[in-house]
Amino acid sequence: MTERITKDMARNIYFGGGLFAILVFTGLTFDSVHRIPKLSHADKITKSVIAGKKIWEDNDCVGCHTLLGEGAYYAP
Ligand code: HEC
Numbered sequence: 001m002t003e004r005i006t007k008d009m010a011r012n013i014y015f016g017g018g019l020f021a022i023l024v025f026t027g028l029t030f031d032s033v034h035r036i037p038k039l040s041h042a043d044k045i046t047k048s049v050i051a052g053k054k055i056w057e058d059n060d061c062v063g064c065h066t067l068l069g070e071g072a073y074y075a076p
Pocket of ligand 1: 055056059060061062063064065074075076
């Protein structure tokens with residue numbers, strides 16, 4: 001029986017594919033980190049936003065409600 005994929009070819013596919021995946025992952029990670037300042041709207045966080053977050057956390061509102069997809073789906 002003829003061998004279609006040699007051990008050398010399999011090794012090259014393994015390491016080449018692994019290196020390619022690492023490069024893609026690293027590139028996407030840098031891209032995501034680069035976008036955080038724009039997506040977080042950090043410039044719009046006022047004192048009342050901070051106070052609301054404190055109320056939300058201190059009273060466990062997240063235990064029943066959801067904000068931006070985070071929290072429980074028990075209450076509206
Ligand atoms: C034990 C679970 C629970 C916790 C904790 C909780 N809630 Fe609720 N909340 C509910 C339920 C259930 C309703 C729906 C009541 C109804 O419609 O009769 C509700 C309704 C509301 C509503 C009205 C929503 C609407 O669309 O009418 C607001 C606003 C609200 N909660 C705010 C909060 C805040 C702020 C906190 C934290 C301080 C909090 N809730 C904590 C269960 C909870």
